[in-house]
Amino acid sequence: MPRVHVLPHPELCPDGQILEARRGTSLCESLLRSGIALEHACEMVAACATCHVYVREGGASLAPPDDEENDQLDHAWGLEAQSRLACCVKLRDTDLTVELPKHTRNLAREH
Template sequence: MPQLIFLPHAEHCPEGAVFEVESGETVLNAALAHGIDIEHACEKSCACTTCHVVIREGFNSLEPSDELEDDMLDKAWGLEPNSRLSCQAVVADQDLVVEIPKYTINQVSEGH
């Protein structure tokens, strides 16, 4: 079973986190299930960028992003070549190292 390795983030997981996840699960759902409260203002519908993450390792194991996700990512703060929306990034068979960006463009925290 692949592992998700979250790098430390002052707000969401100060110590970082490592856990196993089933292939086919989204990065966001796996994070939420393990207490990492990544914002997701659009309720996982690929309509915002609040769940933007950077995949530091394992990026090529993910299915390519589609046009809708690419259009949304263009609006994300701190966009990098290995950026993905965690609600759309589905874990395959390789470990992923995930960084949650320091900022989001969400004007109001939804309190999820």
């Protein structure tokens, strides 16, 4: 089972977290199951970029982003080379270190 190390985020995960996830699940699903309230306004169909994350370690083990993900990433706040949409990242056997951005493209967070 891959482990996901989530770096501290002031609102969503103040102390950081390490979680074990099932291979083949999306990173977004794994974060949500672990109690990290990552935004996912489009219900994880790669149509909104609100689940944007930075994969700081382990990203080379992931499948590259497809055209649909790349198109949505263009709308993400704070886009970097390590940016991915958590709904598109399918976990493999390699551990990941993930950073959650300080902001999303949503003006208001849904609870």
